[in-house]
Amino acid sequence: xxxxxxxxxxxxxxxxxxxxxxxxxxxxxxxxxxxxxxxxxxxxxxxxxxxxxxxxxxxxxxxxxxxxxxxxxxxxxxxxxxxxxxxxxxxxxxxxxxxxxxxxxxxxxxxxxxxxxxxxxxxxxxxxxxxxxxxxxxxxxxxxxxxxxxxxxxxxxxxxxxxxxxxxxxxxxxxxxxxxxxxxxxxxxxxxxxxxxxxxxxxxxxxxxxxxxxxxxxxxxxxxxxxxxxxxxxxxxxxxxxxxxxxxxxxxxxxxxxxxxxxxxxxxxxxxxxxxxxxxxxxxxxxxxxxxxxxxxxxxxxxxxxxxxxxxxxxxxxxxxxxxxxxxxxxxxxxxxxxxxxxxxxxxxxxxxxxxxxxxxxxxxxxxxx
Amino acid sequence: xxxxxxxxxxxxxxxxxxxxxxxxxxxxxxxxxxxxxxxxxxxx
Numbered sequence: 001x002x003x004x005x006x007x008x009x010x011x012x013x014x015x016x017x018x019x020x021x022x023x024x025x026x027x028x029x030x031x032x033x034x035x036x037x038x039x040x041x042x043x044x045x046x047x048x049x050x051x052x053x054x055x056x057x058x059x060x061x062x063x064x065x066x067x068x069x070x071x072x073x074x075x076x077x078x079x080x081x082x083x084x085x086x087x088x089x090x091x092x093x094x095x096x097x098x099x100x101x102x103x104x105x106x107x108x109x110x111x112x113x114x115x116x117x118x119x120x121x122x123x124x125x126x127x128x129x130x131x132x133x134x135x136x137x138x139x140x141x142x143x144x145x146x147x148x149x150x151x152x153x154x155x156x157x158x159x160x161x162x163x164x165x166x167x168x169x170x171x172x173x174x175x176x177x178x179x180x181x182x183x184x185x186x187x188x189x190x191x192x193x194x195x196x197x198x199x200x201x202x203x204x205x206x207x208x209x210x211x212x213x214x215x216x217x218x219x220x221x222x223x224x225x226x227x228x229x230x231x232x233x234x235x236x237x238x239x240x241x242x243x244x245x246x247x248x249x250x251x252x253x254x255x256x257x258x259x260x261x262x263x264x265x266x267x268x269x270x271x272x273x274x275x276x277x278x279x280x281x282x283x284x285x286x287x288x289x290x291x292x293x294x295x296x297x298x299x300x301x302x303x304x305x306x307x308x309x310x311x312x313x314x315x316x317x318x319x320x321x322x323x324x325x326x327x328x329x330x331x332x333x334x335x336x337x338x339x340x341x342x343x344x345x346x347x348x349x350x351x352x353x354x355x356x357x358x359x360x361x362x363x364x365x366x367x368x369x370x
Numbered sequence: 371x372x373x374x375x376x377x378x379x380x381x382x383x384x385x386x387x388x389x390x391x392x393x394x395x396x397x398x399x400x401x402x403x404x405x406x407x408x409x410x411x412x413x414x
Contacts, residue, residue, distance in 0.1 A: 086388070089391060092389060095396075096395075096396025100400050278389055283394075290401070306403060306410065309403045309409075
């Protein structure tokens with residue numbers, strides 16, 4: 001929260017600091033309940049209409065979030081309530097619970113191709129974006145941010161890269177807004193393209209996971225395609241998330257020793273790798289281990305019912321995250337930095353889409369989720 | 371709608387804590403489900 005925002009909150013007016021974030025969480029919960037109501041109600045109300053049945057909950061959640069955003073912005077309440085829009089927490093808790101519905105064997109067998117896809121895709125897209133940014137004369141730090149954001153995983157990669165290259169705040173804000181502006185439409189466009197191209201759920205999932213920049217948007221698009229696609233998209237995405245540390249360490253060293261040539265720069269070590277590692281990945285894998293073990297100890301029907309409860313809770317957390325995405329969405333002042341960074345990001349996104357499609361088809365075409 | 375707020379180092383720390391918080395909450399919920407504390411049919 002910025003100083004200006006803090007000044008606008010109720011702290012000054014004597015309202016306890018926790019009330020506004022708590023009210024924000026309440027808004028998210030109410031919109032999530034409305035999403036669940038629409039998700040269950042619309043197919044019944046419009047029985048026979050294929051379209052109503054085809055609309056998955058991320059669509060309702062994001063649209064309701066955006067509507068809520070417009071209302072709260074118009075009434076001046078949005079910034080005060082923003083402390084309750086915990087997209088990161090909701091999505092990560094949802095993904096930990098998602099681990100319970102993925103057999104450990106799937107994670108283990110999909111991890112190999114996911115790592116290969118991650119390394120090839122990140123290297124290709126990062127170097128392309130870096131090269132194009134250089135050709136168009138972008139500042140080295142902005143090049144590094146945009147390259148990390150478009151090749152790895154959006155905002156969190158941009159934040160990590162900004163720390164590594166000591167970028168300016170406005171460069172980070174700008175990169176983050178580009179990520180969101182491109183991720184939101186891709187939630188709907190990629191599943192539609194995957195369907196039009198006739199991709200298998202596994203290939204579609206690997207494509208979505210490798211290509212869409214933010215984890216929440218990957219989950220939303222994967223959900224729209226289906227359960228198997230969601231599983232593979234998540235595995236591919238968390239693999240890329242886990243590779244952030246490697247890129248950050250490489251960037252830190254590159255900028256310290258080659259770009260800025262600082263003699264006093266310390267060599268980044270293993271501690272930095274661990275610090276940048278997304279810890280929820282451990283929760284995701286642990287949940288899979290626990291559930292896989294649990295299912296060997298109970299009858300199949302009982303196991304299915306119990307994991308079904310975890311799936312219902314997971315859906316709730318994902319809805320909370322998608323509603324928060326809608327509520328958090330901000331239109332950035334993209335004009336300030338001019339058209340060139342937008343051009344670089346758009347071109348890099350196209351390359352990302354194509355390379356990710358090729359790699360997904362190559363690495364996951366023979367793969368099936370059991 | 372307004373501009374994107376640049377994340378600060380404080381927010382990075384929050385994101386780091388949210389990683390652990392999400393891991394703990396997710397795993398605790400899973401254990402509660404498996405042990406039957408959260409029964410089938412309770413979650414709407």
